[in-house]
Amino acid sequence: MIKYDIKDMALASDGKRRIEWADARMPVLQAIRQRFAREKPLGGYTIGGCLHVTTETANLMRTLKAGGATVALCASNPLSTQDDVAASLVKNYGIAVFAINGEDKTTYYRHIHQVLDSKPQLTMDDGADLVSTLHADRRELLPQIMAGTEETTTGVIRLRAMAKDGALAFPIIAVNDSKTKHFFDNRYGTGQSTIDGIIRATNHLFAGSTVVVAGYGWCGRGFAVRSAGMGAHVIVTEVDPVKGIEAAMDGFRVMPMAKAVPLGDLFVTLTGDINVIRPEHFAKMKDGAIVCNSGHFNVELDLDGLKKISKAVRMVRPHVAEYTLRSGRRVHILAEGRLINLAAAEGHPAVVMDMSFANQALGLEYLVKLKKPLSKDVHMIPAKIDDKIAEMKLASMGIRIDRLTPEQKKYLASWQMGT
Numbered sequence: 027m028i029k030y031d032i033k034d035m036a037l038a039s040d041g042k043r044r045i046e047w048a049d050a051r052m053p054v055l056q057a058i059r060q061r062f063a064r065e066k067p068l069g070g071y072t073i074g075g076c077l078h079v080t081t082e083t084a085n086l087m088r089t090l091k092a093g094g095a096t097v098a099l100c101a102s103n104p105l106s107t108q109d110d111v112a113a114s115l116v117k118n119y120g121i122a123v124f125a126i127n128g129e130d131k132t133t134y135y136r137h138i139h140q141v142l143d144s145k146p147q148l149t150m151d152d153g154a155d156l157v158s159t160l161h162a163d164r165r166e167l168l169p170q171i172m173a174g175t176e177e178t179t180t181g182v183i184r185l186r187a188m189a190k191d192g193a194l195a196f197p198i199i200a201v202n203d204s205k206t207k208h209f210f211d212n213r214y215g216t217g218q219s220t221i222d223g224i225i226r227a228t229n230h231l232f233a234g235s236t237v238v239v240a241g242y243g244w245c246g247r248g249f250a251v252r253s254a255g256m257g258a259h260v261i262v263t264e265v266d267p268v269k270g271i272e273a274a275m276d277g278f279r280v281m282p283m284a285k286a287v288p289l290g291d292l293f294v295t296l297t298g299d300i301n302v303i304r305p306e307h308f309a310k311m312k313d314g315a316i317v318c319n320s321g322h323f324n325v326e327l328d329l330d331g332l333k334k335i336s337k338a339v340r341m342v343r344p345h346v347a348e349y350t351l352r353s354g355r356r357v358h359i360l361a362e363g364r365l366i367n368l369a370a371a372e373g374h375p376a377v378v379m380d381m382s383f384a385n386q387a388l389g390l391e392y393l394v395k396l397k398k399p400l401s402k403d404v405h406m407i408p409a410k411i412d413d414k415i416a417e418m419k420l421a422s423m424g425i426r427i428d429r430l431t432p433e434q435k436k437y438l439a440s441w442q443m444g445t
């Protein structure tokens with residue numbers, strides 16, 4: 027009998043249909059699952075996962091189980107859990123899930139502890155909350171942990187900081203840093219699903235509106251380009267001079283947030299940084315401005331500061347909180363400042379998560395097959411695995427590309443030929 031804590035088991039059949047819909051769009055993960063079912067590379071291992079509980083994650087969990095692993099899963103964000111998926115994972119796929127959409131902070135951490143109670147040897151994180159909790163509160167479990175994986179930019183940054191301080195007790199594979207992850211998931215996935223979340227929450231018309239994008243990294247670029255494609259006037263704010271030039275040469279206006287605030291109709295943070303939009307910014311926004319975050323944590327917006335300059339707060343639509351400032355202006359905050367694409371929409375499309383989660387599955391297989399353990403640091407997935415995923419994805423899309431001729435191989439490796 028598996029343990030679990032989910033909202034409602036009666037939702038399982040809806041969840042199963044949606045998991046199957048996503049699976050049909052994840053051919054690379056499907057192929058890995060079929061091989062895992064034959065070879066059982068993860069046989070005997072227990073994996074503790076802390077990921078957004080979505081249909082795509084469900085297919086990753088199925089793949090790990092097919093590979094022989096015992097899996098326990100909790101959410102990596104209190105608002106991203108799809109309760110029907112959680113129910114189906116328990117009922118139809120026999121996977122231990124501890125996640126309820128809208129859970130409070132205490133429940134969120136209790137669920138992380140319940141996953142750790144399964145005594146995993148391998149961890150799988152999206153934002154490093156599982157690994158942080160392990161190191162802070164469950165140190166007795168550290169000796170049995172072999173290694174882990176990390177899905178997102180913010181998690182990788184946190185884990186690199188731990189490794190730098192000598193605090194990381196086991197090696198981590200930075201799935202985010204694979205080319206087949208951040209080139210596609212962060213750019214096209216976040217780019218599209220952030221727009222999806224904003225539209226579902228507000229029915230906002232992008233055409234003709236001024237959209238301020240904070241952060242022109244992988245996610246910010248994806249979102250800015252797609253917003254412009256829908257007819258928005260895009261303004262970019264940055265702290266990195268190179269990214270500032272890139273945004274300007276991509277055709278966007280670039281300026282400090284303080285200058286952008288009176289101009290924007292919609293503000294989206296995608297930085298991984300803290301307090302990017304602060305009370306002095308909220309105070310100067312247009313009446314009715316919409317503000318949301320699609321970076322990993324809800325710290326990008328200073329909502330405590332916003333409360334202090336507000337005289338009233340009310341919910342005006344699901345996911346839309348209207349703050350009335352003391353000046354009388356109104357600012358609309360979406361999804362409590364949490365990842366808008368996962369809170370108000372479904373997260374990234376399965377087609378991109380296919381590659382991200384192929385990295386997760388093959389990353390774990392790589393870790394368990396290693397003859398010599400990796401150092402207690404943050405490591406990349408070997409380029410060979412990254413390239414293999416790209417080849418599998420391209421083949422699944424029915425696209426063929428050229429191969430280097432022997433002469434070209436020689437030329438590209440030579441400093442004497444053809445000058």
Ligand SMILES: NC(=O)c1ccc[n+]([C@@H]2O[C@H](COP(=O)([O-])OP(=O)(O)OC[C@H]3O[C@@H](n4cnc5c(N)ncnc54)[C@H](O)[C@@H]3O)[C@@H](O)[C@H]2O)c1
Pocket residue numbers: 178179180181208211212216240241242243244245246263264265266269296297298299302320321322323365366367374
């Ligand atoms: N919504 C999602 O589903 C999703 C998916 C992938 C990643 N993420 C998260 O999105 C965030 C960004 O990820 P990324 O891969 O684009 O990272 P990135 O490092 O490529 O880009 C972040 C950018 O933000 C800029 N920045 C930092 N502080 C800033 C500030 N105060 N003002 C303006 N710009 C600032 C940096 O200079 C950098 O260019 C991370 O938190 C990541 O974990 C979210």
